[in-house]
Amino acid sequence: MTSLKRLVCTGREAVISYAAERIQNMKRMVWKCCLLLAIVHAVPLHAQQPAAAPSSQNTPSTPQASSLTNEKLAQLDQRVTAAQSSADNAWMLVSAALVLMMTGPGLALFYGGLVRRKNTLAIMMQSFMLMAVITIMWALVGYSLCFGSGMVIGEHFNTGSVIGGFEHAFLRGVGAEPNADYAGTIPQMTFMVYQLMFAIITPALITGATAERMKFSGTVLFMILWFLVVYAPLAHMVWGKGGLLNASLGGRFPTLDFAGGTVVHISSGVSALVCALYLGKRTGFPKQPMPPHSLVLSFIGACLLWVGWFGFNAGSALASSPLATSAFVATHFAAAAAALSWSVAEWIKNGRASALGAISGAVAGLVAITPAAGFVAPMPALIIGLVAGACCYWMVTRVKAIFGYDDALDAFGVHGAGGTIGALLTGVFATQVINPIFGAGKAVGGSDGHWGQVGNQLVGVLIAWGFALVGTLVLLKVVDLITGLRVTEDQEIEGLDITQHGEEAYNLES
């Protein structure tokens, strides 16, 4: 037993002494390696220097720790990136959902309440159908045309300043990896679906001008073509890499458009005016009264629009960042100011402030702050709201009456006019304190002393107006030839719900 014990003991001692020798060797080796690394990386690795250089030979564990530290730091770095990505992604997915909520139910209710009861379902259905149709168009080619790189045609011509190519057609290459050109911290797929919601609401806004008289078939065909011919190029010009009007990615006329003043509101508002003029007035307009059938629906719709707009504007920061907060605040302040200024204008004119006036004012303010949201401080946002509320009131009450066009639900008066006012005022009030988009310390808008930006904004506005005018006119001609645009007078009198969809919004006897 004793001999056995001794043998085991000797064996153990041998193992221990062998292990100690190995550890000593390893330590020496690691120490040498670390010293070498420290010398090689001496300049770039300031932060890691103390860990890499051992203080004395008696503490040879430090170099070992340093390699561990490096590994830990790399891991930490990865985790910080992942955490930021998660936070940004969460906000952007919520924003995408909020923007969809603006179309259905927001806009559908807002417009639905403003029409006569016989056309309620028809106008709601137009918004809803766009949610389906534009989504499919977006997946097939839309995203690629808006945000893809330009196509190279021949040897020198690249479409990139006007429209994207087909690199992301069928969403090819759109996955979990971020697209660093647009939003470096969220999956490109999040960016894609967020932008889709903008493409849905834009044509839906136009239906306010064509309400109560445009065929369903004509509407759907027109909107598909309009999305391809007007929306996609404008979105690419303003937001796409290399677009003519892009402010941060090498545009020739850097137009500031944070969330879509030109792309969404001018394009839809101006197209709405063209549609209203081309279609002609509703039968009986303006002699026959056509009051809104339910301002309660419109009221709920407007409130949903206001909330959804936070996704629209604050989401356009494309990150859960302080800029998103700034845009959120500007959006809210402008809406409040515009609701007030429209109401005051009405009070002065009619002696009363109406609910329809207040909600219309809020929408006008939201429209006007859209291009400015991520560029202006809260006080200028209030000013933009005040101006927009009063101007849009004047547009829908006076200007419309003077020219006599039948923009049924005032898509032009609110979105065309509000978008234009907002785009121009963005050039005045944009400041590098909020968003140094042209580089740190560089003046952005007029209030920074860079008044040339107002000129750039004007170029952007004119191009958007021109594009929408011409594109819409051509498309209306084309669709008129294929499906026809307007329902017959009998159908119009009976109502679009029954004649276009075979159902009624309110079945009182059931």
Add this chain to the structure above:
Amino acid sequence: MMKLEAIIQPSRFESVKDALREVGIEGMTVTEVRGHGRQKGHTEVYRGREYTVDLLPKLKLEMVLPDKLVNTVVDTILKTAKTGKIGDGKIFLSRVEEAIRIRNEERGEGAL
């Protein structure tokens, strides 16, 4: 038997109904109607467009009464539906030939 039709201000309906119950009226038919007599309508303004609304909402009460109750009921309605302004409405009386209860085919005043 007399048929009474009264067109009244909707705002007076609750008082009229309560008063009629107190004098023993058990049944009535009420319809929401729109119309106007000498009362002028009002104007509504939607985004700057003015509409004149001249058909105003009223309530129409219909009931068929045994002869002995007619005067009481007319007095009650006159008293409770009156606000003194134009637009208080009107009462129409007409003779009814017959009344039949569907459940048991009872006829005459007993069917009321």
